[in-house]
Amino acid sequence: MIKFFRKIRQRLLTENKFSKYLIYAIGEIILVVIGILLAFQLNAIVKNRENSFEEKRILRNLSEHDLKDDIIFLDQLIDSANTTTQIMTALTGDKLDFINKMEAFINDFNFQANDGTFNEAVSTGTMRLIKSDKLRSLIFKYYKEVENNRFLSEQSAFVNNHEITGPETYEKVIGTAESFARYNITLPLPNLNLENLIKDQKFMGSLFSRMASLQNQISSWRRLKQNAEMLSKEITAELKSH
Template sequence: MIKLFRNIRRKLLTEGNSLRYLKYAIGEIILVVIGILIALQINTWNENRTNKIKETAILRDLHQEFQKNKVKLDSTINYHRSILRATKKVMDLIGEPEATVLKHNPDSLIYLTLDYRDYSPSESVISDLISSGKLNLISSDSLRMLIFEWGSAMEEEEEGYATMDEMSQTMTLPYIAKNGSMKNTDHYGILKENSLSKFGPRNHLLFQEVEFENHMDNQAWGVANYLLKLDKLEIIINDIIKHTNRKTMIQE
């Protein structure tokens, strides 16, 4: 093809027809430009196709990761709701006669108010997206916004857990250790193989103290506050799962 164009130019120059040569030269330039534009269009199409394949893989990985995170989060929420119920039950028993308190196993109830746990989801896919700069491969503005909201919500969750843990470690546990029996309490946890305290039952006596009621109220507040953070995460997780669902992707 190049040889053909060269021969045509040589023939026109030999004939000395400048006007025809100029028209031909302009036409040749136009053909070259068109060829370049077509090549660029093909490259753009290939790049978009490659990016779409990468995006599909990212959405699939996000969907799988957050489905697992949802299972773990639902378990964590239900667990802490049970802690909150136990704490409220303790508060309802405070001030009741000793015989009434003993019917409800106060050692076990107190243990339940203290046995909270942190939520630690998998974030490997999101971390890779942010660190590698692949976040811009996600075409959905809503999904990108949800990913940023997830990061902020996780920071709030960590603050909520830290607040709950600090209140328990610096206030409630020291109070029980001084005025009750930690051994009897821990008997209903991972130290259940240990025998009860030889000093006899003591924790039921705490139910007659207003200071114990204040500590339990703090525990209830800390757990309730933490649950609010977990509920916010649940909303974001459900939205991320919805946006990365294969059927939703096809509809969009």
């Protein structure tokens, strides 16, 4: 094709048809410019399709995997924590049952969000492909709240549990003869006396402190769950509008 156009130019020059050559040259330039513009346009179309595909992939992964798993995990945490806060009813029951429930009571409850898709999109810069400013803002807001929950509610609960409730429980409940007897171990330790334990102001104070801390965590998890459900609905609506 290049040789063909070159032959035409040479023939026009040899025939001293300069005006026709000039018109031809301008036409050739226009054709080249049109070709370049078409190439750019085609490239832009391909790029837009790729960006749209990546946007949908991010949104689907968030809605159908990460947020869905978060909601399930939060439900499990809320149920587990709610169950352990019923510890007061065990104080008037069987000693071994109370020991087992106290061990569960001082377990740390932590929410770990499924943030792989979000972190990947932020680190690679593909979060900008989400066209809706409102939706993008809601996504950032959700994961910011996850971080706040981790460093405020759960960190506070961890300190409270390990510095207040935990030591009291290990000394007055776990470190008793009945506790070791569960594993067929006999030690010269004091027996667990639930009546005296109820009258122990320091122990009961640590118990209520832990209960208040757990209730605070439960409230925080419920807010996170509501936000995860709302965000998931917003993402689903955005995907349907595409």
